[in-house]
Amino acid sequence: MTLAETLETLLPPDAELRFGEIYLTRDKEGTFAARHRDDRESEDGLERIETREELRELAKFDAEGEYRPLKTAPTLRRGWITKTGEAADFLSRLDALYPGVFATWVAYQNGEIDPVPLRDTLERQTGMYKFSSSITDQMANEIMRSTCGKGCVRVITWPIDSRCPVSRLKPPAKILPVICTEACTFAVSEARRLAKEAYDKANAV
Ligand code: SF4
Structure with missing residues (x-):
């Protein structure tokens, strides 16, 4: 089954799903739609976006015009809606907002990818990031709480x-x-940063 076919199965006609900050729907005729979840109550006044290129542009900046380097930051702008009858096209539009996220979920669910422990990722770092592997578990929990x-x-x-x-x-239920x-x-x-801060503190004269 292709990714687009999987998406069609997970979002059949007359269904809805939450996908991060995005609210996904499919009407009885099979048309897919996506908008910000805070705009789920009404389509009135939403700007219609027709292409993935425009969605990619939309995802670059938050409502204040600040650049969003992390596409899954909780700062996706409101005020838009995108619709299409084609599952493959819909998937490419979702990918413009959250690159590769749907594919990751499907691969994870199928047992095709295993999560990588944080310490394995940090051990692989080189150069200035090599230092990151010296964090304590407490610092790791802090990263999970704050950064993530x-x-x-x-x-x-x-x-x-x-x-x-x-x-x-x-x-x-109802969540992708x-x-x-x-x-x-x-x-x-x-x-x-946390490892360096602790090192500097421990070695301060
Ligand atoms: S490591 Fe944390 S911040 Fe980075 S993508 Fe994963 S959850 Fe998000």
Whole structure:
């Protein structure tokens, strides 16, 4: 089954799903639509966006015009809607907003990718980021709470290290999970910052 066919199955006609900050619907005739979840009550006044290129532009900046380097930051703009009758086209529009996120979920669910423990990711770093691997578990929890918990809509599926077993995520009803299977550069940067801060403090004269 292709990804587009999987999407059609997960979102049949006359159904709805939440996908991070995005609200997905499919009407009785089979047309797919996506908009910000805070705009779910009404389509009135929403700007109609017809192409993935326009959606990619929309995802670049938040409502205040600030650049969004992390596409899954909880700062997606409101005020738009996009519709299409084609599943493949709809998937490419979702990918413009959340690149690769749907494919990651499907691969995870099919058991084709295993989450990478945070410490494995940090151990692989080189150059200035090598230092990041010296974080404590407490710092790792702080990253999960702040960088990830407050700054990203993804749900973490990776453990801190390979000794910590994690149960596989099951999708709650009416939700298409936006998951994280490996720490991103923002989390690695924060690990380096916390490790360096602790080192500097311990070695202050
Ligand atoms: S590590 Fe994953 S959950 Fe955390 S900020 Fe990066 S993408 Fe989001």
